[in-house]
Amino acid sequence: MIKKIKLSIILLILATVHSKALIEVDITRGNLDPLPVAVSPLSMDKNTNENLSKELKIDNVGHKISEVVENNLKNSGLFNPLNKDAFLQKPDIAHLKPRFEDWSLIKAQALITGKVTFRDEKLRVEFRLWDVLAGKEMMALAFTTVPSNWRRVGHIITDKVYERLTGEKGYFDTRIIYVAEEGPKTKRIKKLAIMDQDGSNTKYLTLGNELVLTPRFNPANQMVTYLSYFRNLPRVYLLDIETGIQDVVGDFPGMTFAPRFSPDGKKIIMSFAMDGNSDIYTMDLENRIVDRITNHPSIDTSPSYSPDGKFICFNSDRSGYQQIYVMRRDGTNVKRISFGKGLYGTPVWSPRGDLIAFTKLHKGKFYIGVMRTDGTGERLLTENFYQEAPSWSPNGRVLIFYRETKTDSDGKGFSAKLWSIDLTGYNERMVKTESDASDPSWSSLLSN
Amino acid sequence: MDLSKFFKNALLVMLACLVLSACATKKVQNQMQGDVYTGTDTVEYLASGVPDRVFFATNESVLTTASRDTLRKQAEWLRKNSKINVVLEGHADERGTREYNLALGERRANAAKDYLMTYGISGNRISVISYGKERPVDSGSNPLAWSKNRRSVTVKAN
Numbered sequence: 001m002i003k004k005i006k007l008s009i010i011l012l013i014l015a016t017v018h019s020k021a022l023i024e025v026d027i028t029r030g031n032l033d034p035l036p037v038a039v040s041p042l043s044m045d046k047n048t049n050e051n052l053s054k055e056l057k058i059d060n061v062g063h064k065i066s067e068v069v070e071n072n073l074k075n076s077g078l079f080n081p082l083n084k085d086a087f088l089q090k091p092d093i094a095h096l097k098p099r100f101e102d103w104s105l106i107k108a109q110a111l112i113t114g115k116v117t118f119r120d121e122k123l124r125v126e127f128r129l130w131d132v133l134a135g136k137e138m139m140a141l142a143f144t145t146v147p148s149n150w151r152r153v154g155h156i157i158t159d160k161v162y163e164r165l166t167g168e169k170g171y172f173d174t175r176i177i178y179v180a181e182e183g184p185k186t187k188r189i190k191k192l193a194i195m196d197q198d199g200s201n202t203k204y205l206t207l208g209n210e211l212v213l214t215p216r217f218n219p220a221n222q223m224v225t226y227l228s229y230f231r232n233l234p235r236v237y238l239l240d241i242e243t244g245i246q247d248v249v250g251d252f253p254g255m256t257f258a259p260r261f262s263p264d265g266k267k268i269i270m271s272f273a274m275d276g277n278s279d280i281y282t283m284d285l286e287n288r289i290v291d292r293i294t295n296h297p298s299i300d301t302s303p304s305y306s307p308d309g310k311f312i313c314f315n316s317d318r319s320g321y322q323q324i325y326v327m328r329r330d331g332t333n334v335k336r337i338s339f340g341k342g343l344y345g346t347p348v349w350s351p352r353g354d355l356i357a358f359t360k361l362h363k364g365k366f367y368i369g370v371m372r373t374d375g376t377g378e379r380l381l382t383e384n385f386y387q388e389a390p391s392w393s394p395n396g397r398v399l400i401f402y403r404e405t406k407t408d409s410d411g412k413g414f415s416a417k418l419w420s421i422d423l424t425g426y427n428e429r430m431v432k433t434e435s436d437a438s439d440p441s442w443s444s445l446l447s448n
Numbered sequence: 449m450d451l452s453k454f455f456k457n458a459l460l461v462m463l464a465c466l467v468l469s470a471c472a473t474k475k476v477q478n479q480m481q482g483d484v485y486t487g488t489d490t491v492e493y494l495a496s497g498v499p500d501r502v503f504f505a506t507n508e509s510v511l512t513t514a515s516r517d518t519l520r521k522q523a524e525w526l527r528k529n530s531k532i533n534v535v536l537e538g539h540a541d542e543r544g545t546r547e548y549n550l551a552l553g554e555r556r557a558n559a560a561k562d563y564l565m566t567y568g569i570s571g572n573r574i575s576v577i578s579y580g581k582e583r584p585v586d587s588g589s590n591p592l593a594w595s596k597n598r599r600s601v602t603v604k605a606n
Contacts, residue, residue, distance in 0.1 A: 185587035211582060213546060232577060255554060255578060258547040276558025278551040299551040315548060322548055345545035359545050388545045411587030
């Protein structure tokens with residue numbers, strides 16, 4: 001059902017240059033001065049282009065890969081890719097030995113060059129990152145893969161450049177799973193959909209016959225857990241996106257919902273509703289053993305593990321209203337951590353471990369924010385009519401969430417879209433999807 | 449005499465106008481009490497005089513006096529029609545997080561179920577499903593629309 005996306009990318013380190021980098025990008029604060037970078041089209045000889053064009057039905061893949069890289073760098077908000085029209089040096093020559101004066105003339109501080117070859121049905125891409133002001137090579141790598149993976153090559157190049165310049169792992173060779181929406185608000189049709197982080201390669205994983213909600217990636221592999229109303233029985237399901245095989249999780253006599261994986265991917269944590277009361281349970285995916293974690297007459301939902309698996313943050317109205325709590329993984333030592341004005345929901349632990357992202361409702365507005373795991377240092381990143389359900393990029397630097405617009409009294413004007421924002425509160429932008437979209441979940445890095 | 453009759457008629461017409469306009473404003477106000485919907489726009493009937501749904505205040509699952517009245521009528525109808533089973537569909541408005549709303553819808557439907565059970569309807573005849581904020585009946589983004597959507601609807605299952 002779902003095309004295999006497995007790949008074998010062979011990574012060769014051409015040369016490691018340990019010269020102290022002169023260019024550095026600080027990602028811990030809002031970057032109002034993105035680094036000017038020139039991404040030269042990856043050079044190809046005529047023969048390579050002809051053969052690859054035949055294979056992929058795309059002309060000049062080297063140029064296309066450089067556009068993938070440019071788009072990623074631009075969307076990160078940390079880089080300012082310069083207009084290719086201003087480039088003075090030809091791609092093949094620049095890749096061998098850039099004339100740094102030419103590149104500094106157009107104010108480029110970093111330069112990316114590359115070369116594409118095609119041999120034995122394999123695409124080989126090498127690239128180099130140059131420090132223009134220092135006149136030095138900072139990095140050189142080569143990849144070999146099947147030609148259809150050419151966009152992923154662009155994402156991996158971006159990850160390598162991002163890591164080299166910021167000192168932190170990238171988040172570009174990743175995917176987003178979400179709920180694609182269509183139809184009127186009262187009869188919305190929802191399907192599971194998956195796409196690359198930049199919005200390409202959208203695939204639909206369900207047909208829309210039943211309501212599906214809240215898909216989440218397993219951080220350890222390509223499994224997904226989500227809520228499906230199959231046969232009008234709302235239950236948590238498991239989906240293998242490589243084989244398409246779906247499985248109900250556990251045998252519960254009522255609704256299970258709000259699923260997430262444990263950091264090692266071996267358990268699912270979720271809510272189970274019985275007689276009007278929702279509590280938190282886990283199920284071990286290997287031995288199918290179910291554990292009850294909370295036992296309280298209030299609503300306990302939206303659980304999320306800390307990255308070390310030792311703690312769980314969750315949403316409860318045991319104080320009378322929705323607030324965020326933290327407990328040990330066995331359900332002991334429950335502590336409320338949200339004390340600001342308003343209601344708090346959808347806590348999600350950062351992959352770095354130091355922050356919890358949340359949705360806040362206060363005076364008729366919805367906010368996406370972060371706080372430390374003890375509830376201090378609350379910071380609201382964005383305010384809107386309706387938005388919720390943040391999901392972290394694997395490096396913990398960006399949040400993706402969904403936003404709905406206000407509908408007029410005739411029911412017109414409704415839309416649901418994915419948005420992302422940097423942890424710094426800068427670089428808020430809409431993530432393009434083929435249809436309306438909600439409930440995004442960010443995958444781990446697929447490679448490296 | 450004629451003049452006084454004219455004034456009398458004019459007065460009557462004016463009074464009638466006042467009463468009518470009062471009724472008109474009263475009707476809009478009367479669709480909500482606090483923030484609980486009390487109108488009948490969206491209500492359907494299981495049988496004559498037996499409304500199919502009850503409404504809730506924001507974030508609440510407490511049954512109002514009107515809701516209890518409706519549910520007693522439903523219980524009476526269910527007693528008379530002992531072969532009919534029902535599904536109680538719990539809903540929330542769009543002003544909450546999706547997952548909490550699923551739990552809230554479940555809690556609302558169960559509040560209605562418990563009340564039907566205290567009026568002698570067997571729990572075996574009642575099943576419950578929560579749709580959270582997924583199935584609004586009014587797609588508007590305003591307090592009146594939201595009040596119509598905070599509901600538990602009793603639906604025949606057979």
